[in-house]
Amino acid sequence: MLRCNSNFFKKVKDFLLYLFLPDTCYGCRADLPMGACGPLCVHCQTHIQTPGPLICARCGKPLPDGGAHCYHCRGSKGKNFKCKIIRSAVVFGPQVRAVVHAFKYQDRGYLSGFLAERMAQEWDNYPPLSQAELLVPVPLFYKKEKQRGYNQAALLAEKLARLKNMAWDKHTLKRLRNTRSQTELGREGRLQNMQGAFVCERPEAVKGKVILLIDDVATTGATLEGCATALKAAGAKKVMAYTFAREV
């Protein structure tokens, strides 16, 4: 009886909340229907695109005109990367940008469930990901994590590890400094900015293993390359990366 009552009161509370404070879509700000799952309305969800099938075999950049590799990964250049492949669940379009922005900058860590579920849904598009033995989130500098209250990449890695029944480790990789904001830096500047920015503190956790780096967004891949360099130096067998979104 008590349970019936508490269910009833919860329904009334949810209804009143919906009436006076409805959730709105992060993409278009329209009211979401009561009990909606996720932060986007049905209309905005249909605008989310996946990167494939025409993508760079190394960095995952969409290649509308086809070809095996993008300009930066072609020929001998591609072989030098420590991060062997980068794959992403979705393209960083306006609706995805709105959700990721809220997730990172507006204290909406709970959105990690929505993002990680989408990453799990798209996982099978990329067979090489199944080689991964350990998920490692891209770390934030400790001051930044303290300020934000969480590391968004660690939330994604934790949820994705649970969905895929895999191991994850947020203590092995550390960010040594608060790298300059990368938005004004060009591609080479970004790669340089990340040189020596990360260190693997527990080499025994990664030695001989295939590591999958997890992050929210891949842009040039410079941050992922910085992480992969540290993991390879610590003895990782192979490093790949999987992000929620891919900037194009």
Ligand SMILES: [Zn+2]
């Ligand atoms: Zn919408």
Ligand SMILES: [Zn+2]
């Ligand atoms: Zn590429």
